[in-house]
Amino acid sequence: MGGQVMVVVVVAAAVVMVLMSGGECRKGSGRVSFEYSAISCRAHSASITDFGGVGDGKTLNTKAFQEAVQQLSRFASDGGAQLFVPAGKWLTAAFNLTSHFTLYLHKDAVLLASQDIKSWAVVDPLPSYGHGRDAAGGRYISLIFGTNLTDVVITGENGTIDGQGGVWWQQFHKKKLKYTRPYLIEIMHSDNVQISNLTLLNSPSWNIHPVYSSNVIIQGITILAPVTSPNTDGINPDSCTNTRIEDNYIVSGDDCIAVKSGWDEYGIKYGMPTKHLIIRRLTCISPYSAAIALGSEMSGGIQDVRAQDITAVHTESAVRIKTAVGRGGYVKDIYVKGMNLHTMKWVFWMTGNYGSHADDHYDPNALPEINGINYRDVVAENVSIAARLEGITGDPFTGICIANVTIGMAKKAKKYPWSCLEVEGVSSGVVPPPCGLLADQGEEKLGMCDFPTENLAVDGIQLQKCSYRMKYNV
Structure with a gap:
């Protein structure tokens, strides 16, 4: 199964690159041309080198990227624009x-990503969090950032975004950071977003964070970070509606996919759920x-x-x-089907005592609702x-349904493989047999614990075949 997913990721990341008239490395003039899949194609094209970008790994290109985006934004009402980042560092x-x-x-x-922490601007905490995740104040802006956007695509031929997070991890462990670490990609308050066919390395913190957004597609992404790196979550859909996450391979120091929607009293007040989310063909280490984590900020x-x-x-x-007293909110109508698992501590884990509050002002009467949690196959x-x-x-957590599950226990496994407290639900065809709070239904009933039959709107979003063609002179 893991090999098949890797193949899918590689295939999804591949595009055709043709260098005409002798290629980029030869003197003279020529044309760069390739095709790729995207939610929208663009009428205008430019390269970062047109704006003074230098790909030597030493020259700081922040102004070149800022100017490129500013200049290309003029074409928003005229077919849009694409910015090409050629080979180089x-x-x-x-x-x-x-x-x-x-x-x-x-x-x-x-x-x-620049390792000069002083070069990173500081922005306010998210309104649904009211507090930075690493520190009480604001947060460093993400490397690639956008807010209040419509129709934005971040993609490639499996090109790389390297967060060079080591310096951030060191400062975090030493508790020297005044603000929350940046993410690699964060898109806020936006609609029609595609992030695809890229490799993300060593993020300072979370890798991909769509927040307060809708109609989001994240596919063909490879995310790699040391498994001991702090909070390097892979993909964190946060207060988003209609999101499709598929064909991704993630190795990280935190949850591979963490579904979120705000923190304690701030999230309750903001009141923007994550809903209609598809996750398919994920490989995680x-x-x-x-x-996959649901919470703790839910x-x-x-x-x-x-x-x-x-x-x-x-x-x-x-x-x-993951939830706790004071969180409020809800996690409901969750459907998981078809998991292939190798070497882990827990298969299923639900926690109602996950602390880590934003501050001391949370409502102790704000109890979360956990209901309709379905696992099968x-x-x-x-x-x-x-x-x-x-x-x-x-x-109690209610409406738990578990069917057609076979768990091979390790040689040194715990004597009692199931631990249940304050939960209610049903089970069928589960080995080893679950706790009595998940009442055995005997023979599995048709459709037990299965997905709803209707499709979600985000599955109807189709990608177009787009092309990039640009003359160059060297």
Whole structure:
């Protein structure tokens, strides 16, 4: 299964590159030409070199990227524009994107994030968080950032964005950061967003963070970070509607995909859920975290998540729900189908005592609702504990459904593979047998724990075949 997903990722990331008239390395004039798939094609094209960009790995290109986006934004109402980043190492600090715009990275292009912390602007905390994740104040702006955008594409021929996060991780561990670390890509308050066919390395913190956005497609992404790196979540859809995450390969120091919607009283007040989310064909390695996490910041609500064809290897847990008293909100109508799992501590993990509050002003009466959690068609091997399901006293997690699950326990597995407290649900065809709080239904009923039959709107978004053609002189 893992090999098949890797093949899909590679195929999804591949485009055709043709260098006409002798190629880029020869003197004279010629044309760069290639094709790719995107939600929208562009009428105008430019290269970062047209704006003074130098891909030597040493020259800081922040102004070149900022000027390129500013100049190309003039074409937003005239068919849009695409910015090509050719082969080379392009050192840059943060820059913003614009609407009706495509950023395209050549297969040998590497965006290198500046390691000069002073060169990173500071922005306010997210309103649904009210607080930085690393520190109480603001947060460093993300490397590639955009807000209030329509129709934006970040893609390539599997080009690379390297966050060079080591310096940030050191400062974090030493508790010397005044603000929250930057992400590699963050798109806010936007509609029609595509992030695809890229390799992301060593993010200072989270890798991809769409927030307060809709109609988002994230596909063909490879994310790599040391498994001990702090908070290097892979993809974090946050207060987003209609999101499709597919064909991704993630190795990280935190959750491979973390679904969020705001933190405590701030998330409750903002009231913007994540809903209608598809996750399919994910391969994850994360020894200290989950393949898919729901929360812990879920105070705006999480509803209608459909995850399918998940491979996790050396991952602490497959699916984890994280919440606590004070979170409020809800996690409901969650459907997970088809997991292939190898070596992990827990397969299923639900936690109602996950602390880490934004501040001391959270409402102790704000209890989360966890209901309608469905898992089926799971095969796991070398597992220490089948499940740890812990609701909240007086606020049990309900509507749990688990069917057709076979868990191979490790040689040194716990004597009691299931731990259940304050949960209610049903089960069928589960090995080893679950706790009594998940009542055995005997023979599996048709459609038990399965996906809803209707499709989500985001699945109807089709990609177009786009092209880039540009003359050059060398």
